Amino acid sequence: MAMTAVTKVVETVLRSYDARKDLKKQGELKNKPTQLTRWARIGTPRTEPVTLSLRIRRLVLRFLDRLQPLALLASRVVLGTIMIGHGYGKVFRGGLHPFVQHIGSMGLPSWLGYCSAFTEFFGGILLIVGLFTRCVSVAVMIDMAVAIWKVHWKNGMFAKGGYEFPLTLLTVAFTLVLFGAGPVAIDAIRGGIGRSSSTRSKKA
Helix, strand or coil: CHHHHHHHHHHHHHHHHHHHHHHHHHHHHHHCCCHHHHHHHHHCCCCCCCCHHHHHHHHHHHHHHHCHHHHHHHHHHHHHHHHHHHHHHHHCCCCHHHHHHHHHHCCCCCHHHHHHHHHHHHHHHHHHHCCCHHHHHHHHHHHHHHHHHHHHHHHCCCCCCCCHHHHHHHHHHHHHHHHCCCCCCHHHHHCCCCCCHHHHHHHC
C-alpha cells in the first residue's frame, strides 16, 4: 500500500511537471515571431518625418536635376572651344604640314597628323553644336591619349608641359561619351547616336 501511494505521488508530480513544460512551450511559441512576421517587418518601409529641411533639400535636388542639360551643354562648349583653339593653328596658317611631319618624327604614321588636326578643329565645331557628339568625343579621347603618351607623360602630371591639362580634356570627352550631348543639341533633334539616354527615354 505504501509503495502504491508513493508511485501515485510520483506520477502526479511528473504529470504536473510535463503540463507546466507544455504550457511554457506554448507561451514561447506565441511570443516568438514567425518567419512571415519577420519578412513583414523587414518589408515595411520606415516613414521619414517630412520636415522643413527635408522639403528644402528635395526642392534643391529637384532644381539641380533640371539643370543637368546645362552641365552637358557647358562641357560641350568648353571642350569644343579648346579643341578649336588648338586645331586652328594646325589646319590653317600653314601649320598642317609641319604638324604632320612632327607626328611622323615621333614614330607614328604621318597621316595621323591630319586626323589629329581635323579632329581638334572640325570636331570642336561639332561638339559645340552637338552633332555626332559621342563619335567626336571618342576621337578626342584617342587624340588626347596619344598626346599624353608621346608628348606629356615624360614631364609628369603637374610639371611644365605635364599631362594634367590633356588628361582633363580626355575626362570631359569621356563624360560626353557616356552621357551624350544632352537635349540642347542637334543630336537630340535629329535623334542621332550622340544624344543622351535620358532624352531617348523621355521621347519613348
